[in-house]
Amino acid sequence: MTTLAIIGGTGLSQLAALNITRHETVNTPYGNPSADFIIGEIQNKRVIFLARHGNPHAIPPHKINYRANIWALKHLGVKDIIAVAAVGGITTKMTPAHLAIPDQIIDYTYSREHTFFDGNDGNVIHIDFTYPYSQKLRAGLITAAASVNLQVSPIATYGCTQGPRLETAAEIARMERDGCDIVGMTGMPEATLAKELGMDYAALAVMANWGAGKTDGEITMAEIEENLHHGMANAAVLLQTFVAAY
Numbered sequence: 001m002t003t004l005a006i007i008g009g010t011g012l013s014q015l016a017a018l019n020i021t022r023h024e025t026v027n028t029p030y031g032n033p034s035a036d037f038i039i040g041e042i043q044n045k046r047v048i049f050l051a052r053h054g055n056p057h058a059i060p061p062h063k064i065n066y067r068a069n070i071w072a073l074k075h076l077g078v079k080d081i082i083a084v085a086a087v088g089g090i091t092t093k094m095t096p097a098h099l100a101i102p103d104q105i106i107d108y109t110y111s112r113e114h115t116f117f118d119g120n121d122g123n124v125i126h127i128d129f130t131y132p133y134s135q136k137l138r139a140g141l142i143t144a145a146a147s148v149n150l151q152v153s154p155i156a157t158y159g160c161t162q163g164p165r166l167e168t169a170a171e172i173a174r175m176e177r178d179g180c181d182i183v184g185m186t187g188m189p190e191a192t193l194a195k196e197l198g199m200d201y202a203a204l205a206v207m208a209n210w211g212a213g214k215t216d217g218e219i220t221m222a223e224i225e226e227n228l229h230h231g232m233a234n235a236a237v238l239l240q241t242f243v244a245a246y
Helices: 066-075 135-147 169-178 190-196 221-245
Strands: 003-008 019-024 037-042 045-051 078-089 104-107 157-160 182-184 200-210
Touching: 037 221, 045 066, 045 221, 066 078, 066 190, 078 135, 078 190, 078 221, 135 200, 135 221, 182 200, 190 200, 200 221
Parallel strands: 003 045, 003 078, 078 200, 104 157, 157 182
Antiparallel strands: 019 037, 037 045, 078 182
16 A cells, blocks of 8 residues: 655644554655654544654754654555645745645755755655646646545646745746745755655645745744644645545
């Protein structure tokens, strides 16, 4: 049986629908993962859940041990990963609380441990990353959304920034010129690492706010929390529907 993992981002530190059977700690060659792995079932389908920022939420995006997280999921037998992320909206359709299933990504991060192929074993390996997200998993999410009449954007380019600060208005304007529809801080190197280990990976992005400069005034945490309250509720419905058909 293929094992599915769900990685929860800001606003999704647990899965209410998950019938938990156990918690598991995994030691990795890359250090400690963000948290213990929560293992259980949703509608008789085995699911492993990981809180990306720890539980409680305490690890900023640039400090997440992405290599440990992904290595541990592979060690636990995971084949497919759905990664949930809170993001900012850049282009017109990406309104607060909206959901998107990105098909492309642009990496603006730096100084992160971003590969398992660091050359220490004497081998130089280059993976193909033309299509960073699994078409199979993306199609499953899109079909699940349609089945419960949830509005999602089926394509979007995710711009991944370093964080933890939010972006300037000029940075968001540049990202829009680059072709980015949404902006987040955790999409890379997570997607790359999953691909390096041969796991299918797709993202479910929840709009927490408009990107800087897209509205008057500053972005507030109260605004983000309100939008995530609604957006993550829809994301939870979508995930449960996806798992039921998985």
